Amino acid sequence: MSVDLGDRRDQAVRAAVEQGLLSEAEPVVAMLDVAGIRAAASALRTAFAAVTGAPVLHAFAVKATPLVPVLALLHAEGIGAEVASPGELALARAAGLPPDRTVLDSPAKTVAELRQALALGIAVNADNPQELARLDTLVSGAPPSSPLGLRVNPQIGGGSIDALSTATATSKFGVALRDEGARAWVVRAFLGRPWLTRLHAHSGSQGMPLDLMAEGIRTVYELAEEINTAAGRQQIDTVDIGGGLPVNFASDEQTPTFAAYAQLLAQRVPGLFDGRYGLVTEFGRSLLAKHGTVLARVEYAKSAGARPIAVTHAGVQVATRSVYDPASWPLRIASYDSQGLPKAGPVVAQDIAGPACFAGDLLAVGRALPVLEQGDVIAALDTGAYYFTAHYSYNSLPRPGVHGFAVRPDGKVRFTTVRAAQTVDQIVAESGGGRADALRLTGSNSDSNFPQGRLPHPGGSMKP
Numbered sequence: 139m140s141v142d143l144g145d146r147r148d149q150a151v152r153a154a155v156e157q158g159l160l161s162e163a164e165p166v167v168a169m170l171d172v173a174g175i176r177a178a179a180s181a182l183r184t185a186f187a188a189v190t191g192a193p194v195l196h197a198f199a200v201k202a203t204p205l206v207p208v209l210a211l212l213h214a215e216g217i218g219a220e221v222a223s224p225g226e227l228a229l230a231r232a233a234g235l236p237p238d239r240t241v242l243d244s245p246a247k248t249v250a251e252l253r254q255a256l257a258l259g260i261a262v263n264a265d266n267p268q269e270l271a272r273l274d275t276l277v278s279g280a281p282p283s284s285p286l287g288l289r290v291n292p293q294i295g296g297g298s299i300d301a302l303s304t305a306t307a308t309s310k311f312g313v314a315l316r317d318e319g320a321r322a323w324v325v326r327a328f329l330g331r332p333w334l335t336r337l338h339a340h341s342g343s344q345g346m347p348l349d350l351m352a353e354g355i356r357t358v359y360e361l362a363e364e365i366n367t368a369a370g371r372q373q374i375d376t377v378d379i380g381g382g383l384p385v386n387f388a389s390d391e392q393t394p395t396f397a398a399y400a401q402l403l404a405q406r407v408p409g410l411f412d413g414r415y416g417l418v419t420e421f422g423r424s425l426l427a428k429h430g431t432v433l434a435r436v437e438y439a440k441s442a443g444a445r446p447i448a449v450t451h452a453g454v455q456v457a458t459r460s461v462y463d464p465a466s467w468p469l470r471i472a473s474y475d476s477q478g479l480p481k482a483g484p485v486v487a488q489d490i491a492g493p494a495c496f497a498g499d500l501l502a503v504g505r506a507l508p509v510l511e512q513g514d515v516i517a518a519l520d521t522g523a524y525y526f527t528a529h530y531s532y533n534s535l536p537r538p539g540v541h542g543f544a545v546r547p548d549g550k551v552r553f554t555t556v557r558a559a560q561t562v563d564q565i566v567a568e569s570g571g572g573r574a575d576a577l578r579l580t581g582s583n584s585d586s587n588f589p590q591g592r593l594p595h596p597g598g599s600m601k602p
């Protein structure tokens with residue numbers, strides 16, 4: 139498996155150079171390995187089917203890779219969608235995800251978002267008492283067709299990355315279960331709302347130890363049992379265990395596996411897997427990270443203070459977290475020559491720099507790699523989730539094109555465009571290009587500021 143992944147990637151890099159995917163005009167592109175994504179989806183389904191006979195909805199966390207063709211591919215592979223904004227919901231719908239394969243989470247849902255989700259019949263996990271009160275109003279009258287749940291924070295503590303730890307004592311997510319009176323309040327909230335049938339927890343992402351994640355899920359399971367006992371019936375029929383399986387960014391090995399995690403959960407929380415509870419999962423990074431690669435040309439090779447520096451076109455715009463927090467998000471870099479062949483030869487410590495105009499725009503510092511030269515190609519590995527799909531528009535750098543690839547049996551690599559590169563015209567348009575006068579004319583009392591024939595209506599100059 140891991141050998142396949144690296145081999146396919148090398149073949150794709152070669153083909154990307156040969157087929158002109160990477161070019162003077164597009165010196166940075168992203169690739170997605172279709173076979174790898176399919177295999178990950180299948181591994182996830184198999185892992186949970188092995189530990190429970192109850193229905194399981196695997197809802198891909200759309201924020202990890204918000205690309206319609208990716209969501210459509212996952213849908214074809216039996217994976218639904220977890221969305222957390224109107225944009226993500228629209229992407230899921232554009233990909234053909236039916237309501238019963240879609241789950242809406244988000245700590246800041248508006249009334250309009252809740253109303254839309256209920257009208258569509260999409261599952262919703264409420265985050266807090268005020269959101270629950272909104273649901274009360276919206277479901278009064280007719281019983282909802284949406285499965286509705288409540289997100290709780292088991293407050294089990296954080297992992298190694300603060301920004302991604304969602305089950306700390308003071309996390310902004312869900313109802314904090316260990317706060318005084320909170321647990322009893324949750325039980326009462328369920329007893330008073332027969333239509334509230336799910337519990338949800340997502341304890342964190344990259345950096346969370348599996349044991350801690352299992353503990354969070356055990357806490358939620360015990361709460362479900364407590365509520366069902368108090369209700370005298372199985373009011374909670376489904377537990378949403380969130381995502382958060384960490385990804386190995388150090389090698390091509392895919393570990394921990396979905397199977398290992400599912401087995402650990404079944405061992406630690408057997409009651410959740412005995413068939414009484416349906417499950418929802420919300421994995422993001424673990425499904426996509428290892429199947430995406432950023433390729434960039436080395437525009438210049440230089441040195442400073444005896445440190446060789448490769449100035450490439452991949453930097454903060456495609457690897458924001460790694461650039462700003464390199465200790466938490468180290469990226470593997472692979473090096474290829476101008477023909478797209480893996481580079482060999484003696485290695486030296488080099489900096490891999492991006493194109494942005496600030497000193498910290500580095501993908502790697504002092505990394506041991508074969509000496510990079512002008513025209514070579516670097517690959518930032520394991521970037522299929524939360525990297526090029528979470529573009530940062532610093533320096534008005536364009537969103538790079540994204541291309542899916544498949545290696546045919548004869549060894550030929552076929553690319554299909556998932557997302558075209560953002561054009562300079564689009565950048566201008568999205569940056570107020572059609573409103574060049576919007577500020578210059580705002581607040582001006584002197585008509586002489588307005589060019590002849592372009593006088594706005596009175597009071598109309600602030601309008602978009």
Ligand SMILES: *Cc1c(COP(=O)(O)O)cnc(C)c1O
Nearest residue numbers: 199340343381382420421422423
């Ligand atoms: C981000 C998020 C996920 C996905 O996390 P991964 O670490 O990518 O698996 C799942 N559920 C919720 C509620 C999230 O916020």
